[in-house]
Amino acid sequence: MLNGHSRRRNGKWRFTAALSVAVLAGCGNGGELDALLVDYQRHLAESLDLEAPTPRTPDNIDAFPAPDERLLAIPETREGLLNVYALRDCRISRLVAQRNNQLGRVARASQRWLYELKLWHRLDACWRSEVPQELSEANRQRLATLVEMKTEQLPRVSWNALFDSSEWVGSFSRASSPLPRDEIEPKEGQLAALAYLRDVTLHQFDPDWQPDSSTLEGHLQTLQTRPYAAELLRTLLLAEQRLSEASALLEHALMEADPCRRLSSPLKALYEAREAEDLDAWLAQLETTARGWLEAVDGLLEAQVEGTTEVADYRRRWLSSQSPDAVFSAFSSARKRHDILRETMVSECR
Known part of the structure; x- marks a missing residue:
């Protein structure tokens, strides 16, 4: 001994x-x-x-939920319902054409969300204008159904825009290490990125507000500068x-x-x-620092209307400052x- x-x-x-x-x-x-x-x-x-x-x-840390566990199913809009000629006065023809071309079909999730957001704004403004009164009964019903459908789908598209982005998913990479001793704080702009993503989610149904594509992509890129969430955890x-x-x-x-x-x-x-x-x-x-970051993440997720059970479980185990x-x-x-x-x-x- x-x-x-x-x-x-x-x-x-x-x-x-x-x-x-x-x-x-x-x-x-x-x-x-x-x-x-x-x-x-x-x-x-x-x-x-x-x-x-x-x-x-x-x-x-646990593996981040797989795509089939974290993404929401969104049915395609029937071609007959999105009759751009019948609804030409709603100014959606060019939008729909951009979405249906080759680049639109392979666009990033964030860009698909911007498209759906702009489409909803156009349809909502059209519904609240004099246009419905000038439409036939069939086309008026088509517009009403389309507005209702897109209003219901928009929060799901918003959710998928976040949880299908490589920048967000990469923030929770298991192939990460603890933070260096003298680098506890997140990189400059990363907290601001979370705040911006929360704001665009909260304002998605505001007809007077439209996010800028370059600003949105810039904030997502900021999150990609380092997998801070994983390193912090x-x-x-x-x-x-x-x-x-x-x-x-x-x-x-x-x-x-x-x-x-x-x-x-x-x-x-x-x-x-x-x-x-x-x-x-x-x-x-x-x-x-950890409490501040987790509260910012919680604020972003709390702003989401839709979600999946698997992400809720991950959030409770890894991203909560209260649980x-x-x-x-x-x-x-x-x-x-x-x-x-x-x-x-x-x-x-x-």
């Missing part, structure tokens, strides 16, 4: 080895961040005269795992009749060290639990 001195010496050696691996791996894949958390664990174990835990690899998983492992050390010590006898140095000094204070500040920043089953709640709870345990230990061993 190792004595306290040997355990501390071997613990320091293992930390040095782990840090070397992290440096070789590079900070871009979360290695520097994990080294920070493992370093804290080992200093805590040394102070408690316990074996440092063997860091476990955190779980990955994996950072929360990593931090929750390392905090739980550190808490297990404190729980082990507190279970003893005289936990203070283990202390090789005052525990309070460990938490007042600059490295520990930096870690506390980083964890607080992570919690604040007790969500990864954010697990991280927040692990942080609070660790703070309570260490304050208890410090209080008992003054």
Whole structure:
């Protein structure tokens, strides 16, 4: 069995080895961040005269729902119903022609949504004008049916425009890593992109509002600059795992009749060290940033009228800042639990 001195010496050696691996791996894949958390664990174990835990690899995030699980079925409009000649006074002929040409049929989901949005605006304005009074009974009924159908379909098209976009889906890539230690905040413009997508969804039935194609595509491209959602979630998983492992050390010590006898140095000094204070500040920043991002995502999804059960389940597990089953709640709870345990230990061993 190792004595306290040997355990501390071997613990320091293992930390040095782990840090070397992290440096070789590079900070871009979360290695520097994990080294920070493992370093804290080992200093805590040394102070408690316990074996440092063997860091476990955190779980990955779940796969984003597949296309057949996240996209909504939208039936094609019958050709006879969309009779552009009969409804020529509604100014939809050119729109329909653009949608039916070769480029229109392979357009991106976001562009298909802009088409449907513009078509609905034209049909709605036509219905509220004098045109219906000048139509035959059959064509008036055709227009009424078309307006009703497109009004019902537009929220589904809006949903598909988001969940069929490679930029949005790529934000949840499992082939991602935790955030670098000094890059916790999202890239410039990514929060603004979420806000814009929420606004266009909320205003889709506003007849006086029309989104700009280049602005919409620009915001989607901003989300593609990095899979921030996935990186943030994996950072929360990593931090929750390392905090739980550190808490297990404190729980082990507190279970003893005289936990203070283990202390090789005052525990309070460990938490007042600059490295520990930096870690506390980083964890607080992570919690604040994660809550802000998840609330922005929640605002975007809450603006959607339609949706699928599979996305709702994913949202509850991974994208909620409130659900007790969500990864954010697990991280927040692990942080609070660790703070309570260490304050208890410090209080008992003054």
